[in-house]
Amino acid sequence: MKRAPAELYTNVMNEVTFLIESLGEKTDDKEVLEQQNQAKKKLNGVYKELQSSLEHLEKNAEWDVFTIAFYGETNAGKSTLIETLRILLSEPTKIAERKKYLSSSQAINHSENRLRKFEEGLSQINISFQIKAEQVNEKLENAVSQIRKLIAESELEHWKVDILDPLIYEKRRSSLYNFILSFFNPMYEQKEMIKAKECIVQLETEISNTKQALDQTQQELIEINEKWQKKIEVVSLNISELQEILSNEDREILKYTDGKIVGDGRSDYTQTVGEYTFSYESQKFVILDLPGIEGREEIVINEINDAIERAHVVFYISGKAAPPQNGDVKSEGTIEKIKRHLSQHTEVYFVYNKRVKNPIQLKKSLISEDEKMALKEVDDILSKVLSEQYEGHKVLSAYPALLSVGNFWKDRFCRNQEKFIEQLGSKEIILEDSRVKYFSDWLRTSLVDESKSKIFKSNYRKIAVAIGHAQENISEIQKQFNSLEKKLKLNEKYANRQFDEESNMLIQNLDNEAIKIVGNFKNRLRKKMYAEIDEEIDTDSFKAMFVKERDIAIEITRQQLEAGMKDILKEFEEAINEIVSKNERYTDELLQSFEGSAKFDFEFEPIFNIKSSGSITGTIASLVTGVMGVILSFSNPVGWIMVALAVVGMIISVGKNILGFFNHGYRSSQQKKATDENIEHMANQLSESFRDSIKDVHDPLMKGIEGVKDNLSFKIKYVNSMNLVFQEAERKLKKLSWEIDQEGMDKPYGND
Known part of the structure; x- marks a missing residue:
């Protein structure tokens, strides 16, 4: 029977404390006793580190919900895969998000329809005004033309008057007869002058009337323009308001589009751990989206460590079908980071997330023969690093899968989604060829099966590994002491031989x-x-x-x-x-x-x-x-x-x-x-x-x-005395680590 989680860490720490206090054989020799005490004091560093590790595990350990960590390189596509799984596995917050997206999309369609109607109305108003304005302008042009014609005729009659008046005057002066005759029998010139003056009066009347009509037409045009302006203002205001509404709705719908957690190519895009809760046939589990391990690790290391300690299964995501690389003297390699981070886990998988950005790359086989050979090498190397904790590899392509199931709005995803669908035919084909659907189905069934046992096995192993790490640290110290003791003994042997030689020489x-x-x-x-x-x-x-x-x-x-x-x-x-x-x-x-x-x-x-x-x-x-x-x-x-x-x-x-x-x-x-x-x-x-x-x-x-x-x-x-104490400590901690690991293999505490 396993110990209850509340007791486990305290019990283990008590066992370690008792173990260290009991080191060394009982002796009355004060010097030997002092040396044993010195060795125990020197163990305090390892003890404190183990205590800190167990406190961390106790703080971060998850005993109730099966937790899966997505761990890996920067820009390997962890967030892309998780976003796709959120959609496929109907993660509650994603369901709510997509409902809001649908609602926002419908609101945008409604607003766009209204805007289209207002824009059509504005167009009709402009057309109607244009017709009326053309008609009035034609009347204005006709009136102006008529006035010009009348003025020209009036000017002609005035010219006649101006010509006839001196002629009449000269004829009257030419003789008395003509002068008297002009009063009783008007001369031809006089008659023409009378006609011209009558015509001038008539023309001036017509000009006045035409000007009045022109003024009326101009006023009509002003009134038409004012009415148009008012209608334009009303409709334009409605359009402006709808455009603002649409702008707000565009911003609002972006809150609910898929792919927001996906990086944009910048290093260290993800700097905090994302957490997503899922449920399948009453089985609850959590996925953690970890920051990348190949960016500026110092700013995310605590987030990574806490999440790793909490998780029960780890997916190591990589965008390359190649083994992780070793480091050098100057920097720690990916292999060393994996060993440091993941050696405490019971289940670790390598996920090759093939980068597919072009539709022609997405084939039913997905990976080439060369990539298959490379993945076998990955399995060999990770098996050596993680031993029986390594469970093998999975192959998929998350980006096309996300395009096949995601809701996007006027962004790079939307453009690429259209391109993929156009070239491959349908979203269903894209999803199937990406293999993410198979991965999703396996995750929610086989992986989470017997999750209670896996939770306990994982948490117990982490404690055993922490103790084992302390034992390895002590082993490292003991090796140093052992090497030092051998060198000292070799030097002692040489010195003793010299003493014997000098003693014989003395005799x-x-x-x-x-x-x-x-x-x-x-x-x-x-x-x-x-x-x-x-x-x-x-x-x-x-x-x-x-x-x-x-x-x-x-x-x-x-x-x-x-x-x-x-x-x-x-x-x-x-x-x-x-x-x-x-x-x-x-x-x-x-x-x-x-x-x-x-x-x-x-x-x-x-x-x-x-x-x-x-x-x-x-x-x-x-x-x-x-x-x-x-x-x-x-x-x-x-x-x-x-x-x-x-x-x-x-x-x-x-x-x-x-x-x-x-x-x-x-x-x-x-x-x-x-x-x-x-x-x-x-x-x-x-x-x-x-x-x-x-x-x-x-x-x-x-x-x-x-x-x-x-x-x-x-x-x-x-x-030698220090060496023996450390040997004893190493042996006892190794035994305790094994016992804790074995205890984790038993049936879980309480009901499953």
Whole structure:
């Protein structure tokens, strides 16, 4: 039985806390205990990261609704595919949106019909005015023409008057007869003048009447124009109002067109996670539209991480039938991002969304043989990266599918929709060839089947992966410690070999020095005694001289022994200190190198301030002092006298030889022989005594060297202790991760 979601994260964190607190074997050794505690402190970084991860999972985990994340590259068509699925799967907000689109479309049609009627009415008004205006203008033109004609006729009559008047005057003046006759019988000129004047009056009357008619016609034209202007103003106002209504309705319908969530080609178009809820046969599920992972990831990384932690299935969308690329030293590649983001998931699919922008690209086969081979390579690579979590690939083309089902209004989609339909025949053909309908049907049935189990399996795996990531981090630390420990041990082995070599060299040098000193003792004493013997001394003098020279030689030998041994021990001490110095210097360099190079992508504090377990300098000084004490213990004069007394009897026996008393040559030879025998005897005893003393040096020397070695190996023991704690932590976390993963495989908590 699974744990309830409310308890799961707290229980797991408690288990991890207990695990870390229980690390290390029980010990009474304060130093070992301190090292274990130090290791646990250094685990705090990993512990805090795991705690943060579990808190994030607890915050973002979805336990009730099956959630699908559409994840992938920038401009891969995630939003295009989701928009199409919203339509095909009748997503509630999309249904409401499309209803509003239909309503807005109907309102626009109504407004366009009204506008068309007003525009037709305006056209009729203009035509009617034009006809009337033409008629009135014709009357005006006729009146003006008539007035001009009448004025011309009037001017002609006035001209006649002007011509006839002087002629009449001249005829009257020519004779009295003519003058009188003109009153009773008008002259021809007078008659013509009367006619002209009568005609002028008549013409002026006609001109006046015609002008009045012209004025009336002009007024009629003004009135017609005013009426037209008023009608135009009313209709134009209606048209303007309808145009404003249509403009508003155009803006309004754009709110409800499909494809608004689709990018326009700009990088990072989607910067927040879009969420869409679906329902099919009482099965509820959610699709998340994630920002692209190949744009400016730093501005969307939190959105991506939260959505990934929430999702139970991930579709990795790509516009290329090619494996995602690895990164380099400077930048993280798509493969690394996929591994980092998706390794915690139980179901991951690769969706090849083929880019089709031209109708001739849309074929029933959709992808070529080369693309099929490339997709097999994609499957191989993602299987290696995601293991059994990778479920394979799907092939589709979202853009034509969206054109086949979308409502668009006077935009690029609308133009492309017309082009696709014109060339391919129908929306149904476009949708079928795009394969999105098959994908949609599979998603709402097979994919969401047993969603409750998938939810639990996914959420449990995320916890197991978080713990596994912590275990991997600890493993990485442990590898560093292990590598450091191996290097330190190799250096220790080399240093120990040098210590052993120097210890053997010390014994050899002491032995050589003893041989040299004994040789010096023999040569000096023999030389002195031979010189005295050559002076032909008697036996008693010989004896006294031998004792005297023996004592002098012994003292000189003692002094030489002490000085020589001190020089040898000084060289030994310097050699040991040099080995220790090189060892510590190299060890410190290793530790500093570890501290400087052990860089992790999680919080971890490398080794700091590993103290030594004691004073190595003091240990070396004690070693040399102890060895010196053993070596010089036999330089005590008392010891030398005991050696010297062993030869007295031999010297006396020489004096008892009567023959030697009378024969000086024989006596001299016997004295030299006795001298040689006694010197050799003393030298043998001195050599034996020296060898015994040098043997006595071995144990304190080895004990002291071991003390130096122990002091130098303290840091190795420290690193080893840390290493063991991290090994134990890695093992326990690995086991806990496996247990959580297995628990997620069981039947869900509660009713399915």
